[in-house]
Amino acid sequence: MGDAEARIHAAEAETLSAHRSDPDAEPTTPRVATLGFVPTMGALHDGHATLIERAREQNDVVAVSIFVNPLQFGPGEDYDKYPRQPDEDLALLREYGVDIVFIPELEVMYPGGEPLVRVSSGRLGTMFEGAARPxxxxxxxxxxxxxxxxxxxxAGPHRGRAYFGQKDAQQVALVQRMVADFAIPLVVCPVAIVRDDDGLAMSSRNSYLDPEERKAALVLSRTLALLREEGLSRGYAGIDVDAARERISDRDGVDLEYLEIVDPKTFEAPVENSERATALAAIRVGGTRLIDNMDVI
Amino acid sequence: MGDAEARIHAAEAETLSAHRSDPDAEPTTPRVATLGFVPTMGALHDGHATLIERAREQNDVVAVSIFVNPLQFGPGEDYDKYPRQPDEDLALLREYGVDIVFIPELEVMYPGGEPLVRVSSGRLGTMFEGAARPxxxxxxxxxxxxxxxxxxxxAGPHRGRAYFGQKDAQQVALVQRMVADFAIPLVVCPVAIVRDDDGLAMSSRNSYLDPEERKAALVLSRTLALLREEGLSRGYAGIDVDAARERISDRDGVDLEYLEIVDPKTFEAPVENSERATALAAIRVGGTRLIDNMDVI
Incomplete structure (x- = not known):
């Protein structure tokens, strides 16, 4: 904490002195210290490392939070068994050169119990992952x-950047929407999915998979990669989503929850002026739910 | 705007120079410029003037917003006829010495239409005024x-104070709750109700009342004052709420919507450790809905 504050102050002092050294110089926009923030639920993996690295590259100070947030788990979901490894996480964050780590107890985040006033995610929050997880x-x-x-x-208004992994595409879209609708004075920076060598998108929940399940789960990223290939070579109309759904459903030990191609801003079917189209899917492998996505145009 | 910024910068510069003049001095908490904010829907009256005066006393810079917010009006409510008088308002704000005025167009506050992501007020938002106005x-x-x-x-975190009139007691409670639940880094300052000489609580909606209606409306503040007297002299148990309800209902041209005594933090019946108990009521006089409240212990 002390180091981080010193770093902010040093950056500001530099700005001030640069500003004052030559009173006749043209006024320039002062360079102020920026903060890169990576919110996590811990159980850190290389996906998180990539977020932190990006934050480090783009900012003077990097903050990471670790908080397994009960509000976002439904009844019967894995809140209790969600992996918690604060000591390993802290060692990693030290290694990554993170300046500020915020690991609040439940009572710090929600004193007096769960909050009465909340954020409501609207229609976009009831689709896909929101439909599966009310x-x-x-x-x-x-x-x-x-x-x-x-x-x-x-850090002050317009001095912050927040980093989110593109694996949770709907979360990225909703956080961007919230920042716009609430006029929160920071920038949301989505970061591309990090995959293991076999193609599986990194996730703290991958630790739930036994070796057989992990092998079965690969049908997800492989099918998305095929869709991407189809889209890039034959265009949007040449994508056979039904065949892809069948491919996943036919895999032993895998249940398909959904596979759709959407505009990743609205999560509706892409329209003529959509900037991107993304294939997104959720499957169940044993007791584990996995999601993944890839742009197809 | 320029003046206000100059004032913030001057205050900060003072702080810095005071801090640097004697390197051996005991470190003190630097005095930073603070911002007092009064959000309004315009049609300013002496109640607003009191909020602004309080903001002026307690802060270096005062900001007032004027925005008739469509999201808080239900279908069939008075959004279209709500009084709008920007020229008179601006003249008043100049007179009051306000530094910053923010009068956004609808398209500035809600570009692309109404927001998708919103704040949800929870149970407290469904009671009393929330029940009448879903x-x-x-x-x-x-x-x-x-x-x-x-x-x-x-203004920066922990440099802001926001001023709200106690007439909208439930609004004050909910904004305080939101600031706590969301950890918004500012302080909410409730300001006591301002009344006309006849006792009527000031409200922009009073302009809807004709002279007969205005006379009838006085039963509201007078009845609340009686309840307060009963509470202060005889204690909570000595308050006759039913008689008070009857008194209002019996007045020609007045419909009682509700009259209850509540803990103004929870809006539930006061309990043993409640700090305050407040009588709050809503009536209809002709086409106009009026609310008022008074502490009774």
Whole structure:
């Protein structure tokens, strides 16, 4: 904490002195210290490392939060068994050169119990992951908004950047929507999915998979990669989504929840002026739910 | 705007120079410029003047917003006929010595239409005024949160105070709740109700009343004053709420919507450790809905 503050102050002092050294110089926009923020639920993996690296490249100070947020877990979901390894996480964060780590107890984030006033994610929060997990995105946005107010606001308005992995594409879309709708004075930076060598998108929940399940799960990323190839070579109309759905459903031990191609801003079917089209899917392998996505045009 | 910025910078410069003049001095908490913010829907009256005066006393810079927020009006409510008088308002604000005035067009506050992501006011938002006006408090909190992010955040965290009139007691409770639940880094300052000489609580909606209606409306504040007297002299148990309800209902031209005594933090019946108990009521006089409240212990 002391180091990080010193770094902010040093950056500001530099700005001030650069500004004052030559009173006749043209006024320039002062360079102020920026804060890069990576909110996580811990159980850090190389996907998180990539987010932190990006934050490090683009900012003077890097903050990471670790908080397994009960609001975003439904009844019967894996809140209790979600992997928690604070000691390993802290060692990694030290290694990554992170300046500020925020690991609040439940009572610090939600004193007096769960919050009464919350963020409501609207229609986009009821689709796909929101349909499978009612209330999930309200819980995500409620905690992310609060973390922004606690961690990023301290850097000052328009001095913060927040980093989110593109694996949770709907979360990225909703956080961007919230930042716009609430006029939160920071920038959301999505970061591309990081994959293991076999193609599986990195996720803390991959630790739930036994070797057989992990092998079965690969049908997800491989099918998305085929769709991407189809889209890039034959165009949007040449994509055979039904065949892809069958391919996943036919895999032993895998249940397909959904596979759709959407505009990743609206999560509706892409329209003529959509900038991107993304194939996104959720499967169940044993007791584990996995999601993944890839742009197809 | 230029003046206000200059004032913030001057205050900060003072702080810095005071800090640097004697390197051996004991470190003190630097005095930084603070911002007092009064969000309004315009049609300013002496109640607003009191909020602004308080903001002026307690802060270096005062900002006022004027925005008639459609999100907080239900279908069939008075959004279209709500009094709008920007020229008179601006003249008053100049007179009051306000530094920053924010009068956004609808398209500035809600570009692309109404926001998808909103603030949800929870159970407290469905009681009393929320029961009579479904969605009202979600709309209030959504715009207040956004105004905080636009206007107050610019001053920096923990440098802002926001002023709200106690007439809208439930609004005050919900904004305080939101600021706590969201960890918004500013302080909410409730300001006591301002009344006309006849006792009527000031409200922009009083302009809807004709002279007969205005006379009839006085039963509201007079009845609340009686309850307060009963409470102060005989204690909570000595308050006859039913008689008070009858007194209002018996007045020609007045319909009672509700009259209850509540803990103004929870809006539930006061309990042993409640700090305050407040009588709050809503009536209809002709086409106009009026609310008022008074502490009774």
């Amino acid at each position: 209330g999930h995105f309200d819980g995500v946005l409620t905690v992310v908004n609060k973390l922004f107010n606690v961690v990023v606001a301290a | 969605g009202h408090f979600d709309g209030v909190l959504t715009v207040v949160n956004k105004l905080f992010n636009v206007v107050v955040a610019a």
